[in-house]
Amino acid sequence: MSFVPPPPVSVVGIGADGWDGLPEASRRVLRAAEVLIGGPRQLDLLPAADCPGERVGWPSPLRPAVPGLLAAHEGRRIAVLASGDPMFYGIGRTLTELAGPDRLHVLPHPSSVSYACARLGWPLEAVETVSLVARPLASLTAALHHGRRLLVLSEGAGTPAEVAGLLSDKGYGDSRLRVLEQLGSDAERVLDGAAAAWDHAPGAALNVLAIDCVRAPDAPRLGAVPGLPDEAYEHDGQLTKRYVRAATLAALAPAPGETLWDVGGGSGSIGIEWMRTDRSCRAVAVEKHPERAARIARNAAALGVPGLQIVTGPAPEALAGLPAPDAVFIGGGLTAPGLLDACWAALPAGGRLVANTVTLESEALLADRYRRHGGELVRLAVAQAVPVGGFTGWRQAMPVTQWSVTKPGVRA
Known part of the structure; x- marks a missing residue:
């Protein structure tokens, strides 16, 4: 007997214009569906006469319920409704991860971002999109640069005022802010104003x-x-200074999607700037002092990466159970028994380890590891011009010894 695969799960994008805005291919799928799954607002957009399938609302929390919900309707024609393009910050990603791409038939609709660019005359490829849906407001901070155009996916009716407040707090109060509501529907509306003077009442969610x-x-x-x-x-002196920090991040060489362990986090600067290189980069800061751990959290939020994971505790004990790293930075505690060995063991083949120190005792450890594992051992020295009486001279900072190495082998 040959295996008959289950019917695909159709994922249908729908806009604020509802049934009228759907192409015929999407309408055919929705008419034929035995089960229609979606949020209440999306399900209400479908005319009952045209779409007689059983209607099932998403439970909360959504992600853990997806496998059971699909299994409960196994063998039936399922259509999942999504706002706009299901694969752009939509349910399509979750379904792909949980059900597999081969089981899905995705029919996209223009996303709200596509509609917004069309209304504004902005080239889509020249705009950065930031989602604040179920994400901290501080996530927007890292995207703020003079002259940049941003599109923000809103959490709800209160988001515009919150964004206006953030822009003002960060020195971007003169930015022009436009709120585009109900894009694609007859109820489209645009609210316009400067962030610092934003006084519009909350409108459509x-x-x-x-x-x-x-x-x-x-x-x-x-x-x-x-x-x-x-x-x-914000720091108490435990901060990898600017020029050494830049050299350290260059040695760590972050790439999209990678994870860093920042061991001995101090003020969190290495993990924070690792995450700022790309939205998909992740970092874990390990710091044994609670007051410094709290300071790391404040710095991460202030600089736009509130997702930085902070673990309070001494290393190497606090490293147990952390997500596997692609790179490890050790900025403090090098002489703690077993720390270097634990970090080296946690790295996969091709992973990078960078360690900085200013003490002779820790430098001896790094020199020994350099002899055993190779890599690069460098001394970084920075001097700054300062007044000397009526003249100018150089003030030398403590030199930093840095060992950087890539673990040999072939990445799995």
Whole structure:
């Protein structure tokens, strides 16, 4: 007897214009569906006469319920409704991860971002999109740069005022903010104004924000590459200074999707700037002092990466159970028994380890590992010009010894 695969799960994108805006291919799928799954707003857009299938609302929390929900309707024709393009910050990603792409038949609709760019005359490829749906407001901070155009996927009717407040707090109060509501429907509306003077009452929950970023002349300028000004951080002196930090991130060489362990987090600067290189980068800061761990959290939120994971406890004990790293930075505690060995063992083949120190005792450890494992052993020295009486001279900072190495072998 040959195996008959279950009917595919159709994932149908639908806009605020509802049934009228659907192409015939999507309508055919919805008419034939025995089970229609979606949010209440999406299900209400379907006319009962045309779509007689059983209607099932998403439970909460959604993700854990998906496998059981699909299994409960195994063998039936299932259509899942999604807002706009299901594969753009939509349910399509969750279904792909849980059910597998081979089981899905995705019929996209124009996304709210496509509609917004069409209304604004903005080239889609020249715009960055930030989602604040179920994400902290602080996530927007890392995307703020003078002259940049941003589209923000809103959490609800209150998001525009919250974004306007954040822009003002970060020195971007002169930015033009437009709220595009109910895109694609007859109820489309645009609210317009400067962030600092935003006084519009909350409108429709279904909205997208468009921001023309304007930074005030006296606002801090935070670049897109590692080496932010030291003044950008709250710290107690435990901070990898700007020029050494830039050299350290260069040695760590972050790539999209990779995970860093920042061991001995201090003020969190290495993990924070690792995550700022790409939205998909992740980092775990391990810090044994609770007050410093709290400071790391504040710095991460202030610099736009509130998703930085913070583990409070001494290493190597606190490393147990952490997500596998692609790179490890050790900025403190090198002489703790077993720390270097634990970090080396946790790295996969091709993973990178970078360790900095200013003490002779830790330098001896790094020199020994350099002899055993190779890599690069360098000394970083930075001097700054300072007044000397009526003249100018150099003030030398403590030199930093840095060992960087890539673990040999073939990555699995």
